Amino acid sequence: MRNILIIGATSAIAEATARHFAATGARFYLVGRNADRLAAIARDLEIRSGQPVHSESLDLDQLDQHPALLERASQALGGIELALIAHGTLPDQAACQQSVATTLAALHTNALSVISLATLLANDFERRGRGILIAISSVAGERGRQSNYVYGAAKGMVSLFLQGLRNRLFSKGVRVITVKPGFVDTPMTAAFEKKGLLWAQPDQIAQGIVAAVDRGRDEIYLPWFWRWIMLIIRQIPESMFKRMKL
């Protein structure tokens, strides 16, 4: 894979993934909102890949900027071959419950902005008859829980949307990969106590993403055991689930 667009490039998971692609000499277009951090990552990837790296800082909540952004990325790379959408926030559930505006803002960042970008990228890939679209959703999107259902609803929307895209684009030579990580030790989860076997490091997720590209996978749980955990969680009848403290 040569020409790679990374959206939310300052994410710890995205950065770890980019390093794997860099080792194979990929060329990048990076998008993130923190300009200093983005510049440091771009410089690092240039050294690792031996290729010039393009980057631009943008707040991805500005949906009206998306078409021009993708145009610039496509120009700079000479066509996008692979796009990874990784940006996201972990909203404060209690705050969301108290404020419709906070809830909608979380849905805007974690669902609507992803859907906007995925739609535009999918159309571009479809036109050219090739391309790989990867988006990071979450196991949290598989079932609504009282502790985290605003984030979960956004991720659930993304997962479902990507399923539809995959179905639509399968016959057009375009691949869509949905990544569903469990708990990952990144800045997003800085406030959590990271003990125990369920926590993964960003590079484990990155390796899983690269393997999914190589092996032609559609939906992946990372690390692998989440597939089985979620299988069980999905089976619990709602009449029981509603009583559980999750």
Added chain:
Amino acid sequence: MSSCIPHSWGRRPPSQPRQLIACRDTQILPLPDEPLTCLPFGNGRSYGDVGLNNGGALLLTRRLDRFIAFDPTLGVLRAEAGVLLSEILALIVPQGWFLPVTPGTRFVTLGGVIANDVHGKNHHLAGSFGRHVRAFELLRSDGKRLLCTPEQNSDWFQATVSGLGLTGLITWVEIELQRIANPWIVVENQRFGSLDEFLALDAEYESRYPYIVSWIDCAATGRALGRGIYMAGRHAPPGIFKSAPPDRRPLTVPLMLPISLVNQLSVAAFNRLYYHLPRPVRGLTPYPPFFYPLDNLQEWNRLYGRRGFFQYQCVIPPDHAREALLEMLARIAASGQGSMLAVLKRFGNQVSGGLLSFPRPGVTLALDFPNQGQKTLDLLDRLDEVTRQASGAVYPAKDARMSGDSFRRYFPRWAEFSRFVDPRFSSSLWRRVIGEG
């Protein structure tokens, strides 16, 4: 996956930080809640408590792992302080460069390497790591950033090289690399029957080989006392047409053992076997097994079990080296607490750059002992008696128990150094050796 409570390599002493703070970039220094102190934590390859801060906070630096600049024509590399030497090697070796100095494991961070001013097998030629550092940035808890080079802010440079993490956070480092023609090492092995033979071999080999290290059989007694194997190496010249060495997949010791597999029986058997194992006198080897023989067995410290183990590394000035080392070997053999990985090396006369640097002219001996409680601590105290008498020193990066009095004798510039300690920084080791009367 690992349990995320940081511990040191020897798992001694046990320690419980109150707060763990992951550094994210070099822009800000995240500080713990008042009145907690903090300490940078690199990759935890120090054995004792130099990198621990019991009851305080640890600043996890591993995510400061970006390359900043690499000039492949001049061999100058600048990177954030949490980058591992293994990551640097993966970048530079294919481009014909190598580290100027490297410790016996590549899984250490640039910041950790500077804070202990580490030495390698080429000390007799290259000196310690700090001599090859062109610049770094030091970030203090008051937000002040100091660009430190041997010329600029040179007092801070000297205090931070070997500064044990106490002078502030090193955010990035610039080092000078050395040219190599290929990733291969020409090695030469020799058995020696005694310390005198070892010293004679040194005189013969030191001018010809940049890398020298010896393994010494510390289960041997009587006439075999001081026997070992002398290993010398140098980077292979151009024109070696072997293909790139295959990267072997490392094995991992999968779990913490309840008891130590390293005990009197296994140590004696291992030492005997290792001494007699046939090995080619001359050969060619890829660089990783030569420099990092243990890196292919990840988490090997787990072999020592839950109780952990102690390292003891001392340096003895040349004039006293022979007698002091013989005395130590005799005391170890008599105690029945052998060491598997006893390593002997002569340090050169290069002056180390830091106020608390450990390397100094003389012979250094490194040993490890499974923790058997008081019995082991007593033996280490008996070794300290010898080191003190011979005006030597013990390496803080590997220590978990030396007394404050010993520390202050081994590192006479400690008072000068203490003026550079950041008011919000502290460590278990520092409180141990400076706190007590």
